Amino acid sequence: MEKPVNDIVLRVEHLKKYYPVSGGFLSRGNKFVKAVDDVSFQIRRGETFGLVGESGCGKSTLGKALIRLHEPTSGEVWLNGVNIAALSNRDFAPYRRQIQIVFQDPSASLNPRHTIEAILAEPFIVHGLYKNDRAQMKKEVERLMELVGLDSYMLNKYPHELSGGQKQRVGIARTLALKPDLIVQDEPVSALDVSIQAQIINLMVDLQKELGLSYLFISHNLNVVYQISDNVGVMYLGRMMEITPYQGLYKNPAHPYTKALLSAIPQPECQGESHRIILEGDIPSPVNPPAGCRFHTRCRECMECCRRKEPQLKEIAPGHFVACHLYD
Amino acid sequence: MKEAVLEMKQESRLKKLLRDFGRIYTHNALFAIGFTICLLWVLVAIFAPLIAPYDPIAQDFTQRFAKPSAAHLFGTDNFGRDIFSRVVMGSRTSILAGFTTVILASIFGTIYGGIAGYAGGVVDDVLMRIAEMVSAFPALILAMVITSALGSSLFNTLFALVIVSWPNYARVVRSMVLTIKENDYVAAAKALGTKRSRILLREIIPNTIGQVMIMATLELGNAILNFAGLSFLGLGAPPPAPEWGAMVSDGIDYFFNWWIPTFPGLAILTMSVGANLMGDSIRDLMDPKLRKNF
DSSP: OOOOOTOOEEEEEEEEEEEEEEOOEEEEEEEEEEEEEEEEEEEETOOEEEOOOOHHHHHHHHHHHHSSOOOOSEEEETTTTEEEGGGGGHHGGGGGGGGEOOOOOOTSSTTTTOOOOHHHHHHHHHTTTTTOHHHHHHHHHHHHHHHTOOOOOGGGGGGSSHHHHHHHHHHHHHHHTOOOOOEEESSSSTTTHHHHHHHHHHHHHHHEEEEEEEEEESSSSSHHHHOOSSSEEEEEEEEEEEEEEEHHHHOOOOOHHHHHHHTOOOOOOOOGGOOOOOSOOOOTTTTTTTTSSSSTTTTTTTOOOGTSOOOEEEEEEETTEOOOGGGG | OHHHHHHHHHHHHHHHHHHHHHHHHHHHHHHHHHHHHHHHHHHHTTTTTOOOOOTOOOOOOOGGGOOSSSTTTBBBOOOOBBHHHHHHHHHHHHHHHHHHHHHHHHHHHHHHHEEEEEEEHHHHHHHHHHHHHHSOOOHHHHHHHHHHHHHHHHHHHHHHHHHHHHHHHHHHHHHHHHHHHHHHHHHHHHHHHHOHHHHHHHHHGGGGGGHHHHHHHHHHHHHHHHHHHHHHTTSOOOOOOOOHHHHHHHHTTTTTHHHHHHHHHHHHHHHHHHOOOOOOOOHHHHOHHTTTTO
């Protein structure tokens, strides 16, 4: 598919999301969990941006801060040229149509009390679409079902009567109702069977081609991200460590953390020997991240300057950004 | 063809509910007993004028303190009034009072607790402290204070009963809402741009209804008991009207005519036990996930 090069759907600038730590009386207000700490990236129209990192690195928080399910602490989120992070809740309401989210657990994201039809009609009702035309609304709901490959007889069913894959299809259909430009996919397949994962991913790819959607695809599964992404961002402890076109992720990963992540993917043995890079120690606490480069406590290439100075993202090849002193 | 299938599905909704009900009724003895007792009382209340052989307030001094017999099934009281007729007619007041109290208190308590739980923060603190203040007083005493301050009438008694019972619902609903609001479907609704009031009413509160129904059914027994208690103390329906609690109260002056307090007392007992049994088992009917298992 052709992609207009400069058409940017989402540009995130220095986004931060801190959670205050409610400690004792004395330390109150002093400490924060820096879940997302100064992250910048951008997504072009029709593109998929994969976001990977181990659990607790802040990738889900980032996704939820973008659609303001968690209010960002600071930073800018430019959606179609509008800084939605700076809008009041009331002013943001109309822009919600442009950015939607698919959740990780399809069972938890559908209200058990509503039928599938009620769930899919909700976006229209909330935004006052087809107000006086129930028949048209019903048709739209049926069209959504068709889009995600579900039979319309399921409309009268309740979520608990559907399989996990079907529920996730309903979750996707709900986000499509408002014809958004960008969909945040928060680990949309990690709660599903492997065979169903492939189906859902294929569905997403098809929908993207058909409707010209952009995705922020959050996952801890590098293989899944590799399959679907145009660009991949690697996060560690609330920071973006590397942003690379998807080919670059496997061919020439630059950051030592990315290399370690890649080496941790299980390989079939016939593909030759794999060099495992074993990371020592645990992920440090995001309340008190290490000074300098956040990764230096576990990095095998750690140098003197890494302990003192925090590296910034630098472009080392076209579209390939790394935050590491090795490339200074 | 597909249309036909759809229509069949919709038509069978009610049938499915009835079938589920039948299954619960035949599989759950406690529910069956409780439901039967309540149903009987409701039927008695509806057809009371047809069942009662005498006028419940007609006095007959030739028949004072008559023992239970074929003519007076439950005997007569100090005014020669037929106790059976009075118990039957009294069921109307008691059941009406019980249901009204429970329905009003649960609606108010649910919305109150829902707002507190969903809003959180200062709103939550203030609202719940008020609720706690109300529930800090012993229910019956608070109800007595309210009724005697407003003057004793049926309406004021019901008002007092609603005032003392809504904090229970508010507390339970609030704590449920605290967990429900963390669900992804609430986040999804928020992401769609749903208004907070709509999220509360459409996404959150429907998920508390099962619990509220159970509470309401359990509280039904309580409400009837409290109403009888207030009437017993002379704060319910005004005297000549037949009311179970008031009848028991009348009876204690005539201790050796045991039938005077016993039969209205038994009526109170069966009604509240029936409601409690039903409340314990009604959750299974309300929870769509558990429905399958019956």
